[in-house]
Amino acid sequence: MGLIKGSLLLDTKQFVNERFGPDVWRMQVAGLRAVERAAVLRPVSACWYELSVFRRLLHAVCEYSRSKSCVVMEELGRFTAEREMSGPRRWLPHLARPCFVVQNLNLCWRRMFDVGQWTSQQEQGTLALKLAGWEGDPPLCEWSTGYVRRALALLGWQVEHFAHTAGPACNETTCAFNAVVQLGSDAVRVRKLTSQAELLHMARLLAQYSRAEELARLIVELIRVQLDCADAQLWVREEEGEEMRLLCTSGEWRRGSHRSCLLLETRGLTVGRIEVRHVQAQLDEAAAHLLDDLLPFMASSLANALGSRASIPGAPRNDDEAFGQRLLSARHLWALTSRQADVLSLAVQGRTNKEIALELGCQKSTVELHMSHILRKCRADNRSMLTSSFWSLR
Numbered sequence: 001m002g003l004i005k006g007s008l009l010l011d012t013k014q015f016v017n018e019r020f021g022p023d024v025w026r027m028q029v030a031g032l033r034a035v036e037r038a039a040v041l042r043p044v045s046a047c048w049y050e051l052s053v054f055r056r057l058l059h060a061v062c063e064y065s066r067s068k069s070c071v072v073m074e075e076l077g078r079f080t081a082e083r084e085m086s087g088p089r090r091w092l093p094h095l096a097r098p099c100f101v102v103q104n105l106n107l108c109w110r111r112m113f114d115v116g117q118w119t120s121q122q123e124q125g126t127l128a129l130k131l132a133g134w135e136g137d138p139p140l141c142e143w144s145t146g147y148v149r150r151a152l153a154l155l156g157w158q159v160e161h162f163a164h165t166a167g168p169a170c171n172e173t174t175c176a177f178n179a180v181v182q183l184g185s186d187a188v189r190v191r192k193l194t195s196q197a198e199l200l201h202m203a204r205l206l207a208q209y210s211r212a213e214e215l216a217r218l219i220v221e222l223i224r225v226q227l228d229c230a231d232a233q234l235w236v237r238e239e240e241g242e243e244m245r246l247l248c249t250s251g252e253w254r255r256g257s258h259r260s261c262l263l264l265e266t267r268g269l270t271v272g273r274i275e276v277r278h279v280q281a282q283l284d285e286a287a288a289h290l291l292d293d294l295l296p297f298m299a300s301s302l303a304n305a306l307g308s309r310a311s312i313p314g315a316p317r318n319d320d321e322a323f324g325q326r327l328l329s330a331r332h333l334w335a336l337t338s339r340q341a342d343v344l345s346l347a348v349q350g351r352t353n354k355e356i357a358l359e360l361g362c363q364k365s366t367v368e369l370h371m372s373h374i375l376r377k378c379r380a381d382n383r384s385m386l387t388s389s390f391w392s393l394r
Contacts, residue, residue, distance in 0.1 A: 004051050004053070007112070010045055012080075015076050019072070028061060028064065036053045058076075062138075062139050075146060077143040081150035081151045102122065104118075105129070114352060116133050125182055126181070127152070127179040129148065130175065149179070191225060193290045193291070203297040207301050215302060223262070223276060224251055226287050227283050227287060227288060228284065229278045232251060236271060237270060257277040258278050259275065261273055261274070262295060266299040326391070334377040336374065340373060343360070
């Protein structure tokens, strides 16, 4: 059985309307059972519906497109990924590292389905992804292929080859995908940030850089564009107590320009500073305000690229340690018990209450009780808000 989020039904409706026209959508809906039609005609994005409704819609679209059904299903999957993983509502792809999100695809999957469990392995430019506990069929497999491939691209990967290697269509109980990938090009089109959504997207891009020189070039160019400056210089300090050195500069000095300085600080240490020269006496306040929110991400990314995180006491050395520190912060900030922290750690990784109960060896009702206490303590209305609050912790 299983449930799907109403947003998938809305995505499917929009896709069919754009691809084939409103008349075809009405024809597909008319072929459903009366109970299913009620759900499809007026779905609520935040509500959950029977997975069977989505299956029947896919089969109806396949039957209409016939010989092109495989292509259409993959197109719909890509369309869904665009809708579900882009925009300011989708905090995870903006804030997390691509490798971490691939390792935890359940965080994205649980926004759409309450069934299925993802696992992944990454080795020398290849990804092996598996989806277990998923009663798929050919249309769903083809939809999943388009969805996962586009999702990887949105998460920052350049996909050179992608194949659906096993699944119900191949008489297998687990869907499997293999991909040849590499992190996307470092060439980023720099433009002025005007919204919080653009800021979060840029923060995610900054976190992907591993080479300090490339990251520095992006930072100084972004500073120049954001503040409309004639010149920007990035100075860094790789070890505490050392003098700062000039790492990168952009633009030309102008006679009569004004000078401002921005500090890059992370975990109580100054990683570097950005010096800018501008013709106007005052900087654009709105642009500078957005930039101020981005400075901590710049400092953290720069510290990683310089390899200075190892010299910062208590700094997490990998994603597991980073997760552990967030969990510790959540426990103290929200006054959680040890058991509540255990439940939280699994919930924010996309596990259902049933899966958490099996993992912890307790009843599902016990997990539900813990979850209600956790939601109350962190003042979250639902699990999505709880997960967003958790991954926003530093």
